[in-house]
Amino acid sequence: MAHSDPHASSGTSPPVPSRDPDALLFRGVGVGPSTAAVHAGEARQKPGFSITDPIFASSTYTFPDTRSIVEFIEEKQCREEYGRYGNPGERVVEEKLAALDGGEMAVLFATGMAALVGTLMAHLSAGEEVVFFDECYHRSREFCRRHLTRFGVGFREVKTGDYAAMEAAITPRTKFLVSESPTNPHLSIVDCAAFADLGRRHGVLTLIDATLCTPYNLRPLESGVDFVLHSATKYLGGHNDLLAGAVAGSRERLEPVRNLRGIMGGINSPHNAYLLERGLKTFALRMERHNSNGLTVARFLESHPRVERVFYPGLESHPYHAIAARTMCGYGGLVTFLLKDSDWQRTARVVDAVRIPRIGPSLGGVESLIEQPMVMSYWNYSPAERRSFGIPENMIRLALGIEDSADLVADLGQALDSTV
Numbered sequence: 001m002a003h004s005d006p007h008a009s010s011g012t013s014p015p016v017p018s019r020d021p022d023a024l025l026f027r028g029v030g031v032g033p034s035t036a037a038v039h040a041g042e043a044r045q046k047p048g049f050s051i052t053d054p055i056f057a058s059s060t061y062t063f064p065d066t067r068s069i070v071e072f073i074e075e076k077q078c079r080e081e082y083g084r085y086g087n088p089g090e091r092v093v094e095e096k097l098a099a100l101d102g103g104e105m106a107v108l109f110a111t112g113m114a115a116l117v118g119t120l121m122a123h124l125s126a127g128e129e130v131v132f133f134d135e136c137y138h139r140s141r142e143f144c145r146r147h148l149t150r151f152g153v154g155f156r157e158v159k160t161g162d163y164a165a166m167e168a169a170i171t172p173r174t175k176f177l178v179s180e181s182p183t184n185p186h187l188s189i190v191d192c193a194a195f196a197d198l199g200r201r202h203g204v205l206t207l208i209d210a211t212l213c214t215p216y217n218l219r220p221l222e223s224g225v226d227f228v229l230h231s232a233t234k235y236l237g238g239h240n241d242l243l244a245g246a247v248a249g250s251r252e253r254l255e256p257v258r259n260l261r262g263i264m265g266g267i268n269s270p271h272n273a274y275l276l277e278r279g280l281k282t283f284a285l286r287m288e289r290h291n292s293n294g295l296t297v298a299r300f301l302e303s304h305p306r307v308e309r310v311f312y313p314g315l316e317s318h319p320y321h322a323i324a325a326r327t328m329c330g331y332g333g334l335v336t337f338l339l340k341d342s343d344w345q346r347t348a349r350v351v352d353a354v355r356i357p358r359i360g361p362s363l364g365g366v367e368s369l370i371e372q373p374m375v376m377s378y379w380n381y382s383p384a385e386r387r388s389f390g391i392p393e394n395m396i397r398l399a400l401g402i403e404d405s406a407d408l409v410a411d412l413g414q415a416l417d418s419t420v
């Protein structure tokens with residue numbers, strides 16, 4: 001097996017210079033996602049002969065003498081200097097995520113939004129423009145619409161999946177094309193190869209927010225996308241107990257992002273990085289269960305007489321099923337559905353009647369969550385605005401955890417049947 005050779009660094013991406021040449025980092029090149037999630041980025045022998053990585057609770061890092069400082073600066077040695085520039089636990093997680101996504105490098109941030117803001121700010125200048133698919137996370141679009149515009153960066157939105165409209169929106173000022181895949185809560189799927197091709201043909205950078213698919217289900221870098229972004233708060237952390245974000249891609253494109261992070265300071269604490277590393281150990285196992293729970297519950301809902309429509313890319317009825325089936329290894333744990341003949345109050349009765357999923361925003365943790373997007377995220381919008389976002393009153397979003405699918409199905413069944 002590849003991982004019995006700790007020197008193994010050949011493969012598609014060039015080897016990353018080891019932070020400590022004596023501690024051979026296992027990069028996870030050429031192995032499966034579970035092996036990479038468990039081992040990538042970790043030294044074979046660790047301080048204290050510990051099998052787990054220590055949490056270095058340190059804000060600064062010391063040098064034995066002045067000469068070592070000069071060597072560190074001149075030889076660009078890989079070691080820590082000051083906590084805002086990085087910490088050892090964060091580096092381990094960055095190596096894991098780079099291995100999982102097939103990138104040369106990943107940069108970890110305090111949140112998914114910090115990763116998005118950091119990536120865009122590192123590459124955009126006044127006079128340039130960003131084009132979004134319109135089903136992207138509303139906070140990402142809000143950052144561009146309300147804030148980047150204050151710095152002279154233009155912002156356009158086109159309908160999700162309309163590649164011709166996106167191409168038509170590209171001008172000589174366009175610097176970035178941004179999308180999510182799958183989108184939330186409609187689970188639309190972007191054809192990453194077509195998206196990347198659009199960027200390449202026009203010399204424009206492409207970014208996919210792959211929070212919902214995770215590198216277990218889809219690796220957009222392999223299709224030629226320049227940046228893949230994750231809210232690690234969701235499936236990567238997986239336990240609803242931390243916030244983090246990451247962006248992966250080529251060294252050349254990510255070095256400016258890392259440098260800006262060192263200035264902005266949106267870094268993970270050593271403790272948070274350790275929680276994320278621990279969560280990642282079971283990432284692949286959890287994704288298998290999220291995927292199977294998603295498909296089982298989506299099929300159950302589609303067959304239920306009270307359900308008008310189910311949005312899940314694994315269902316043949318989903319408008320993006322063909323592209324999802326062709327490109328993805330699984331369809332994830334997010335399932336959105338519409339109730340027949342229900343206003344928001346009637347819909348809320350179903351949400352309030354479930355016993356296993358808790359009511360709350362977010363997704364990707366071991367605990368299932370349920371919410372009504374109109375109430376949770378769009379309460380302060382007018383009916384016309386909600387219509388334009390595709391958020392009707394009778395929509396319910398389920399973020400399935402890793403509970404047993406039979407229990408989830410039984411629970412949803414009793415909630416639907418007891419509130420008729």
Ligand SMILES: *Cc1c(COP(=O)(O)O)cnc(C)c1O
Pocket residue numbers: 111112113114137180184209211212231232233234243244245
């Ligand atoms: C949650 C989420 C974000 C934001 O991530 P945070 O970690 O909450 O900052 C961005 N994109 C998607 C798709 C998300 O689900």
